[in-house]
Amino acid sequence: MIISNIGFSSLFLGLISSLVVFSCSVANVKKNSLSLSKIIYQFLTTQFFFVIIGFFILLYSFIISDFSNETVYNNSHSTKPIFYKITGLWGNHEGSLLLWLLVLTSFVLFFFIDSKNEPKKFRLYTIIFHQIIVIGFFIFILKTSNPFDTLYPIPQEGLGLNPILQDPALAIHPPILYVGYVGTSIIFASALGAMVTGYVNKFWAKNLKKWILISWTFLTGGILLGSIWAYYELGWGGFWFWDPVENISLMPWLSLTALLHCVSTLEKRDLLKNWSIILSIVTFMLSVTGTFLVRSGILNSVHTFANDPTRGIYILIFLFVLIFISFVIFFIFESKNLENKKEIFFLSKETSVLINNWFMMYFLSVVLIGTVYPIFLDVITSEKISVGPPFYNKLLIPFLIPFFLFMSVGPSMSWIKTNFRFKIAFIYYFLTTFTATILTIYYLSEKDLLLIILIFSLVFLFIKTVTNFFEKNTNYAQNLSHLGFAMLMLSILFNSISSTEIIKNIKVGESFNSKNERITFKKIITEEEKNYSSIIGFFEIKNDENKTIKLNPEIRIYNQPVIATSEAAIKTTFFKDRFITINLIKDEQLFNVRYQNKPFMIWIWISTMVIIFGGTIAIFSKKKNYI
Amino acid sequence: MEELLQFSAKKKITFSFLIFAFLIFCFLILNKALNEDKIYSPKLEKNKNSYLPDFNLPQLFSPDQVLLSEIVKQKDFSLVNIWASWCIPCREENDLLKSLSNINSLQNIGINYKDKKKNSIKFLQDYGNPFNHNLVDYNGTESINLGAYGVPETFLINKNRKILLKIIGPINNNHIKQITKIING
Numbered sequence: 001m002i003i004s005n006i007g008f009s010s011l012f013l014g015l016i017s018s019l020v021v022f023s024c025s026v027a028n029v030k031k032n033s034l035s036l037s038k039i040i041y042q043f044l045t046t047q048f049f050f051v052i053i054g055f056f057i058l059l060y061s062f063i064i065s066d067f068s069n070e071t072v073y074n075n076s077h078s079t080k081p082i083f084y085k086i087t088g089l090w091g092n093h094e095g096s097l098l099l100w101l102l103v104l105t106s107f108v109l110f111f112f113i114d115s116k117n118e119p120k121k122f123r124l125y126t127i128i129f130h131q132i133i134v135i136g137f138f139i140f141i142l143k144t145s146n147p148f149d150t151l152y153p154i155p156q157e158g159l160g161l162n163p164i165l166q167d168p169a170l171a172i173h174p175p176i177l178y179v180g181y182v183g184t185s186i187i188f189a190s191a192l193g194a195m196v197t198g199y200v201n202k203f204w205a206k207n208l209k210k211w212i213l214i215s216w217t218f219l220t221g222g223i224l225l226g227s228i229w230a231y232y233e234l235g236w237g238g239f240w241f242w243d244p245v246e247n248i249s250l251m252p253w254l255s256l257t258a259l260l261h262c263v264s265t266l267e268k269r270d271l272l273k274n275w276s277i278i279l280s281i282v283t284f285m286l287s288v289t290g291t292f293l294v295r296s297g298i299l300n301s302v303h304t305f306a307n308d309p310t311r312g313i314y315i316l317i318f319l320f321v322l323i324f325i326s327f328v329i330f331f332i333f334e335s336k337n338l339e340n341k342k343e344i345f346f347l348s349k350e351t352s353v354l355i356n357n358w359f360m361m362y363f364l365s366v367v368l369i370g371t372v373y374p375i376f377l378d379v380i381t382s383e384k385i386s387v388g389p390p391f392y393n394k395l396l397i398p399f400l401i402p403f404f405l406f407m408s409v410g411p412s413m414s415w416i417k418t419n420f421r422f423k424i425a426f427i428y429y430f431l432t433t434f435t436a437t438i439l440t441i442y443y444l445s446e447k448d449l450l451l452i453i454l455i456f457s458l459v460f461l462f463i464k465t466v467t468n469f470f471e472k473n474t475n476y477a478q479n480l481s482h483l484g485f486a487m488l489m490l491s492i493l494f495n496s497i498s499s500t501e502i503i504k505n506i507k508v509g510e511s512f513n514s515k516n517e518r519i520t521f522k523k524i525i526t527e528e529e530k531n532y533s534s535i536i537g538f539f540e541i542k543n544d545e546n547k548t549i550k551l552n553p554e555i556r557i558y559n560q561p562v563i564a565t566s567e568a569a570i571k572t573t574f575f576k577d578r579f580i581t582i583n584l585i586k587d588e589q590l591f592n593v594r595y596q597n598k599p600f601m602i603w604i605w606i607s608t609m610v611i612i613f614g615g616t617i618a619i620f621s622k623k624k625n626y627i
Numbered sequence: 628m629e630e631l632l633q634f635s636a637k638k639k640i641t642f643s644f645l646i647f648a649f650l651i652f653c654f655l656i657l658n659k660a661l662n663e664d665k666i667y668s669p670k671l672e673k674n675k676n677s678y679l680p681d682f683n684l685p686q687l688f689s690p691d692q693v694l695l696s697e698i699v700k701q702k703d704f705s706l707v708n709i710w711a712s713w714c715i716p717c718r719e720e721n722d723l724l725k726s727l728s729n730i731n732s733l734q735n736i737g738i739n740y741k742d743k744k745k746n747s748i749k750f751l752q753d754y755g756n757p758f759n760h761n762l763v764d765y766n767g768t769e770s771i772n773l774g775a776y777g778v779p780e781t782f783l784i785n786k787n788r789k790i791l792l793k794i795i796g797p798i799n800n801n802h803i804k805q806i807t808k809i810i811n812g
Contacts, residue, residue, distance in 0.1 A: 298657070298660055298661060313661060375660050379660050503746060505754075585719075
């Protein structure tokens with residue numbers, strides 16, 4: 001009880017510190033002193049300190065299962081393993097906002113420490129704009145989603161954490177994703193700051209790139225974890241469903257990717273200033289829009305924790321205020337950062353970055369429309385539609401072909417102007433790609449012309465990216481991420497073309513065939529765990545060569561709250577995943593068994609990790625031209 | 628693009644005005660969406676005499692489309708059940724639905740929701756087919772119009788498609804009692 005009050009007061013003091021930082025920064029702009037006032041630094045630290053205290057108090061309440069705290073009561077249970085007690089903190093609306101605030105305040109502090117060599121006014125304005133966001137979130141938390149609300153009388157037991165959220169990948173998914181999401185706030189604030197002070201130039205780009213790389217890498221990691229969770233935990237046998245909530249994380253990723261390329265151009269050639277600014281603003285707006293759509297309950301999904309309309313209204317107003325401020329600033333200060341009137345040659349890296357931008361903008365608009373259109377349509381015409389994979393496949397796949405082709409040649413272009421010389425190597429590329437494509441098509445027995453062309457362009461991208469490693473002046477970090485992307489697209493493509501599925505209802509002891517494999521249901525056992533009881537099925541899969549694979553899918557019946565979930569048993573091998581789920585059929589001896597063969601599944605994760613690895617190298621790389 | 632983004636003063640004003648108007652539009656729409664009821668259901672609570680909308684849907688076992696109002700005329704009462712092969716509670720309620728198909732004045736209409744044809748036929752073969760009519764709602768739009776916000780969901784309607792009972796989630800023995808009570812008057 002007392003401890004919750006301390007937590008609340010701590011957050012309140014945090015808000016006061018951030019107001020102090022804001023007003024001091026505003027006052028400091030007018031002063032002509034060379035250095036920033038010490039107070040700003042001190043209060044940025046106190047603001048961070050108070051949020052940390054609040055965070056640890058909530059963490060402590062979760063660990064000791066203090067059910068006098070309403071958030072703990074709603075989302076925890078005393079029998080839960082300690083790991084999920086801790087991760088339960090961000091498995092709910094209030095706690096996850098506190099985490100968001102923690103990342104937000106730590107980023108602005110890091111920015112302050114990191115930007116010592118940059119112009120004073122730029123730093124001040126960046127902090128001012130960033131503090132607007134911080135204050136907004138402080139008020140949001142304190143007013144509408146206080147994590148320290150108390151209950152009296154104190155309940156004996158909590159309500160428990162939704163069992164589908166009790167998964168290791170999902171437990172660390174929010175913090176990772178948040179670093180990516182919230183990191184864009186610094187990019188946004190810094191873009192506005194640079195705009196106001198006329199600092200949109202090479203130096204700005206060089207420093208911003210670090211923040212972009214951090215956000216981008218973490219965002220990629222967060223999306224990967226979410227996807228892994230959907231695959232292993234939800235047991236639907238897929239990793240991406242074009243669910244609105246997934247789209248929301250993909251949209252900032254797309255604009256961040258475009259921004260990453262733009263900023264390099266700005267750094268090298270002092271070009272694409274407006275692009276960089278607009279993309280910086282758009283990326284953060286998409287992050288806040290994502291928060292709005294997920295938190296307001298406009299969309300219904302596992303991520304929707306509460307449907308309290310006042311929260312939705314608050315974020316909506318906040319979002320539009322931010323958009324409004326950024327547009328006003330853009331139009332007023334646009335003339336301060338005039339674009340260089342340099343000519344861009346057709347065969348140059350600048351052109352390929354521009355082409356990449358336009359592709360990213362196209363993909364972004366498709367995803368945005370697919371996500372938001374149903375909401376708009378519902379309000380205007382009360383017609384309810386659901387936008388699913390066919391929509392995205394139709395609109396995205398044809399455009400992927402030119403995108404892959406441009407992506408394969410883009411990195412080989414030089415800045416300013418590429419001297420194109422015909423090389424024998426081109427013939428080799430073409431022949432290898434051609435042969436590889438024919439082999440692939442033969443292997444998959446694919447007859448769809450569009451898919452064949454898609455495979456061709458993708459194989460070309462893959463081969464070109466691999467050979468880039470052996471060329472002079474290759475940027476390894478960038479090429480690694482590009483290679484990861486090519487591998488990812490290849491694995492997704494093969495995976496979606498050649499997955500198979502069989503659904504059977506069988507008794508213990510029976511067996512069935514799938515292609516050249518025989519699946520036998522050996523036995524079932526039941527086990528009691530701390531917070532659930534489980535029914536485990538034992539399956540044996542024998543293939544032609546008489547190799548046996550054992551799989552043990554599980555049905556878990558959680559006690560708090562009582563929910564039955566089906567845990568897939570997945571046997572991952574280098575080339576394919578075997579995937580079994582079982583479900584109970586009421587009052588019968590039969591079990592419903594779903595057996596799936598999913599080729600190249602593990603490569604989807606591996607290639608995404610390659611992308612992340614490329615990003616990580618770039619972050620730590622001392623070399624200046626890591627892009 | 629570079630030329631597009633370099634604005635003259637006059638262009639700037641027009642442009643910002645347009646953007647501003649668009650933003651306000653978006654704000655109003657989203658604001659309205661926030662205040663709307665998230666649970667899509669026919670206004671059963673507000674208006675006791677509500678009716679299921681009429682619609683055309685393809686059938687599972689034949690290529691022809693059928694009109695709901697046409698089928699409904701065949702019996703005094705119809706039980707419209709929205710189901711999917713991937714839905715676990717649907718498996719559980721299957722037996723109860725079968726038990727209802729013994730009632731003479733009642734027919735079961737199944738609407739297969741967002742499903743693969745292969746899987747749904749398999750489902751009916753494995754668990755038994757409790758439905759007199761099997762309709763398919765491949766992309767889920769008609770079910771949303773019906774007011775379903777998940778599977779399974781069941782409506783008991785009369786000849787005029789008037790909703791007599793709506794069951795959200797799987798049906799249980801109590802629901803069966805309610806249904807038989809309504810049918811027997």
